[in-house]
Structures are given as C-alpha cells and as structure tokens.
Amino acid sequence: MVKRWAIGMLIVLTLALGANAADWKTERQPRYIIFIMGDGLGVDELELARQYSLAVLGHDLFITETLAREGYCALMDTYSTNNLVTDSAAGASAWATGQKIKNGQVSVDPVSGDPLQTILEYYKEKHDFQTGLVSNDNITGASPAAFAAHAARWDTKEIARQYCDETHPDVILGGGRREFLAKNRYDDRDLVQDFVARQGYRYVTTADELARVRSGKVLGLFADDVLTWQIDRPPEGALEPMTSEMTEAALRILSADRPNGFFLFVEECLPDKAGHKSDAAATVCGILELDRTVATAYRFYRKHPQETLLIVTADHETGGLQWLMGYPWLDKVRAAERREGEKDPVARLASVHASIAKAVAGLQEKLTPEERARLRWRYRQFRFDANVAEALEKGRGTLGKLGEKWETVLTHLVARNTGAYYTTGQHNLAAVPLFAIGVGAERFSGHLDNAETGRILFRLAGRQDFRIVRTTKPARGSGISTTYDYSTSYDTNETEYDYASPSSTQYGQETYPEYSNYTKTRSRQKRSAKQSKSAEATDE
Numbered sequence: 192m193v194k195r196w197a198i199g200m201l202i203v204l205t206l207a208l209g210a211n212a213a214d215w216k217t218e219r220q221p222r223y224i225i226f227i228m229g230d231g232l233g234v235d236e237l238e239l240a241r242q243y244s245l246a247v248l249g250h251d252l253f254i255t256e257t258l259a260r261e262g263y264c265a266l267m268d269t270y271s272t273n274n275l276v277t278d279s280a281a282g283a284s285a286w287a288t289g290q291k292i293k294n295g296q297v298s299v300d301p302v303s304g305d306p307l308q309t310i311l312e313y314y315k316e317k318h319d320f321q322t323g324l325v326s327n328d329n330i331t332g333a334s335p336a337a338f339a340a341h342a343a344r345w346d347t348k349e350i351a352r353q354y355c356d357e358t359h360p361d362v363i364l365g366g367g368r369r370e371f372l373a374k375n376r377y378d379d380r381d382l383v384q385d386f387v388a389r390q391g392y393r394y395v396t397t398a399d400e401l402a403r404v405r406s407g408k409v410l411g412l413f414a415d416d417v418l419t420w421q422i423d424r425p426p427e428g429a430l431e432p433m434t435s436e437m438t439e440a441a442l443r444i445l446s447a448d449r450p451n452g453f454f455l456f457v458e459e460c461l462p463d464k465a466g467h468k469s470d471a472a473a474t475v476c477g478i479l480e481l482d483r484t485v486a487t488a489y490r491f492y493r494k495h496p497q498e499t500l501l502i503v504t505a506d507h508e509t510g511g512l513q514w515l516m517g518y519p520w521l522d523k524v525r526a527a528e529r530r531e532g533e534k535d536p537v538a539r540l541a542s543v544h545a546s547i548a549k550a551v552a553g554l555q556e557k558l559t560p561e562e563r564a565r566l567r568w569r570y571r572q573f574r575f576d577a578n579v580a581e582a583l584e585k586g587r588g589t590l591g592k593l594g595e596k597w598e599t600v601l602t603h604l605v606a607r608n609t610g611a612y613y614t615t616g617q618h619n620l621a622a623v624p625l626f627a628i629g630v631g632a633e634r635f636s637g638h639l640d641n642a643e644t645g646r647i648l649f650r651l652a653g654r655q656d657f658r659i660v661r662t663t664k665p666a667r668g669s670g671i672s673t674t675y676d677y678s679t680s681y682d683t684n685e686t687e688y689d690y691a692s693p694s695s696t697q698y699g700q701e702t703y704p705e706y707s708n709y710t711k712t713r714s715r716q717k718r719s720a721k722q723s724k725s726a727e728a729t730d731e
C-alpha cells in the first residue's frame with residue numbers, strides 16, 4: 192500500500208524481459224538526452240519524501256506519480272571494480288563509460304589508468320551534439336566529472352582544467368568556483384578568464400544573470416563550494432539558482448540554436464550530502480527539489496516526445512535510511528497525535544527550517560540559556576524524550592555515546608519523532624531505482640547494472656562495439672572488498688564524516704539489525720552495546 196509504485200516497478204520489471212531481445216539495428220536514436228541523478232537517492236529516501244509530500248503538500252511526488260507510471264522502471268546494482276560499495280566517482284563513471292571503474296577514479300581504466308571515452312565525449316565527437324553539466328554540488332565533483340574528465344576524483348583542479356582545455360561542455364552550471372580561480376590553483380591559471388577569453392564562454396554568478404542567458408556557451412559558478420542546501424536557503428530567496436532553475440536554463444540554452452542534439456547531465460546532491468549527516472529534513476528538501484527538476488525536464492520531453500530520452504536514477508544509497516524504524520515509540524507518538532488531532536509524524540519535518548549542521552554550529556558541550564531556547568524553538572513540534580531533555584539541560588556529555596555530539600542528539604530527536612533512522616554515515620550496496628521515459632526508454636527496465644546502463648546509452652548513441660552483457664555479481668574470493676576501503680576513497684568530503692548517526696543498536700530492543708557492511712560501524716555497535724543498555728533504562 193505504502194509502496195504502490197514499487198509494486199508497479201516489479202510488474203514493469205517482469206514485462207520488460209522480452210524487450211531486451213529486440214533488434215538494435217532498428218532502434219531509433221534519441222536526439223535530446225537528459226540524465227538526472229539524485230546522488231545517494233535510495234528507495235527509502237524516495238519513499239520518505241513521498242510520504243512527506245502526501246502528508247504536507249497533499250500530493251504525490253512527480254517522480255512516483257507521473258514518471259514511474261508513464262515510463263519504465265528498473266533496479267540497478269552499483270558496485271565498483273574494487274568494492275561492493277561504490278563511491279560517486281566509480282558510480283557515475285560506470286554510466287559514463289559503460290565499464291566498471293575503481294572507487295576514487297573518474298572515467299579511467301581500472302587497470303591501465305588510461306582515459307575511457309565517455310558518453311558525453313562520444314556524442315560530441317560522433318554527432319556534434321551540444322553538451323551540458325549541471326550540479327548543485329561542486330561542478331568539478333566526481334559525478335559531473337565522470338562525464339567530462341579523466342582523473343582521480345580528488346584532483347578537482349585538473350578536472351576543471353580538462354573542462355576548459357579538452358572537453359569544454361557548452362553549459363557548465365554549479366558550485367565550486369574556487370577550483371577555477373588562480374589564487375587557489377597550483378598552475379596559477381585563472382580558468383574563468385580562460386573560459387571567457389579563449390573559449391568564448393559567457394560567465395555568470397547569480398540566478399538573475401543566468402535567467403538572462405538565452406544561447407551560446409555559458410559557465411555559471413554560483414558558490415565557492417557546494418550551493419546552499421535548500422533547507423538553509425533564506426526565506427526571501429537567494430542569489431544562487433536552484434537545481435531546477437539551472438536545469439531549465441541549461442535546456443533553454445542547449446536547445447536554442449537548433450542543435451543536432453544535446454546530452455545534459457544534472458546532479459541534485461542533497462540526498463547524499465544530507466544522508467552522510469543523517470539529516471532527514473534536509474534530505475526531504477533535496478528530494479523535493481530533485482522532483483521539481485525532473486518535472487522541468489519532463490516538460491521538455493513532452494514538447495519533444497519523439498526525440499527525447501529522460502533518465503532519472505542514483506549512483507548509490509547514502510546513510511542506510513530505515514524509514515519507520517522504531518515503531519513502538521512512534522506508535523505512542525501517533526496515539527498522542529490522534530488525541531490532539533495532529534497530522535502524520537513525518538509532517539513534523541515541515542517545521543524544521545535548518546539543517547542539523549546549521550542548528551548545531553558553534554554549540555559547546557553545555558548550552559547557554561539562549562542556545563537551549565533556540566534549539567527548543569527550532570524543534571518545537573517535536574516531543575523530547577528523557578535523553579534529549581537531559582542533554583539540553585545538563586550538556587551533551589551526560590549521555591555517553593548519544594551525547595558525543597550535538598548532531599547525534601538532534602539526529603536521535605528527529606528519528607524518534609518521525610521514524611526516519613539512519614544506520615550508517617556512509618554509502619551502502621542497495622540496488623537503486625532508475626526511471627526512464629522517451630526514445631529508447633524501454634531498454635532501461637528490469638534488473639540493470641550501472642555499467643550495463645552506460646552500455647545501453649552508448650548503443651542508443653549508435654556505438655556498435657559495445658555488447659550489452661549483464662555484469663554478473665562478483666564471485667566470492669574475487670578480491671572485491673565487502674567493507675568500505677578508506678584508502679581508495681579520495682574524497683575528503685566523504686571520508687571526514689564521523690558517523691554522527693546513532694547506530695540502530697543504540698535503541699535497545701526495538702531493532703538489532705546487521706544492516707551495515709562497514710567495519711567501523713560494527714565495532715562502534717559493539718562499543719556502544721553496553722551504553723545502549725543503560726540508555727534503554729531511561730528511555731520512554
């Protein structure tokens with residue numbers, strides 16, 4: 192009942208088995224390809240946002256209501272060559288190149304290190320298509336980079352150089368301005384200047400400037416780092432464009448001069464960023480923006496249904512979200528709400544107007560009366576259990592593991608009140624959803640693999656030397672790690688996460704799952720098992 196679209200997905204999955212045998216020679220080729228990625232978007236995150244949308248906004252998500260019902264759905268495996276749990280670099284590179292890549296690497300051969308041609312480069316070279324990259328993360332981040340660069344993911348300055356000197360996508364919109372400025376670069380080049388003077392780009396830095404661009408090549412860098420999370424944007428609006436606005440602008444610009452066609456990659460990074468921080472409210476805001484972005488792209492598809500292919504998917508799940516875990520407590524909350532005539536607990540997320548990171552910025556172990564009042568006000572629609580109330584009064588150190596960080600206290604508060612529990616601070620290996628509509632969309636159905644998805648993209652682009660073979664699961668003893676290998680993760684943003692999320696075992700008898708493959712989490716669970724027993728005694 193809750194996941195009707197997921198059942199629909201299974202039906203499509205079954206019906207689609209016959210389609211894969213169809214003849215590629217008669218295949219129509221899409222002329223406009225829009226590939227949208229929700230970084231870290233798992234089925235559970237989508238369902239959380241969907242239940243929020245139903246409870247608060249009164250309607251279903253566009254993705255599940257329209258795209259999933261009109262188009263095709265698949266489940267997609269995401270592992271990389273050296274790890275069952277992929278990072279964003281290997282995940283996006285598999286789509287971009289049609290081959291499995293090592294974690295930490297952007298579209299280079301996992302053995303030789305040689306560059307592998309990407310689908311964006313292929314479209315540009317063979318079909319003279321326009322190309323575009325859009326992200327509300329750093330535009331030199333692993334996901335967009337996988338389509339237009341070849342490097343280690345940490346070498347973002349080299350990635351920016353390759354955009355400028357080698358691949359030059361026609362539209363580049365996102366964050367990460369610092370990577371382009373001479374003062375931050377080891378080669379002292381002002382890449383913004385080079386884009387403008389040598390490559391003929393127009394350079395914009397605000398949403399208003401972007402809205403005025405109609406055609407041509409454009410470089411839009413709207414923040415030094417990641418664009419402001421949707422939940423933290425000032426209510427009066429911001430100078431930065433939203434992901435949906437950047438996507439609308441990219442579609443307008445790329446289609447302005449009657450091109451042969453275009454390939455556009457779009458990333459909404461929040462499910463991943465917020466998933467690493469166990470922040471359900473920020474996740475929901477990000478997915479709602481992803482949903483608006485998809486609706487924007489769908490409107491383009493409806494204008495050109497015979498020429499457009501729209502794909503929406505994820506590189507991996509982030510955070511191990513367990514939606515509606517901890518139900519005994521939630522039942523109590525719900526009973527109280529029914530008495531008070533309140534809405535579903537998930538609706539409580541609507542009252543949160545700051546990310547957890549913003550809410551705890553600068554807080555010391557003990558709160559001042561003003562800080563305590565502000566936190567109580569921020570979460571005024573939440574019920575504070577004994578643990579959280581004690582932490583607010585006496586300081587976070589009073590709660591053992593739970594009180595280790597203020598982030599953990601607030602994560603616990605949100606989880607207890609909404610049922611949105613995160614089980615890890617990292618990625619996991621769960622298969623992710625893929626939705627497709629338009630020319631060739633029927634190819635993207637059933638149970639896919641991320642490299643196979645890339646191979647289908649290449650075949651639809653007319654490249655004949657890619658055989659569409661299922662990449663089978665790696666056999667035991669194949670050398671692929673089943674634990675997260677920190678030595679191969681080059682993304683400082685990702686390795687610095689500190690497992691702020693309380694593991695599920697900390698909630699005593701309510702759950703005791705072995706969800707995580709992360710050794711760190713496991714050892715942490717062992718360490719915290721004793722403390723969870725004492726916490727349980729005071730738990731309501």
Ligand SMILES: [Zn+2]
Pocket residue numbers: 231279463464467509618685
């Ligand atoms: Zn991540």
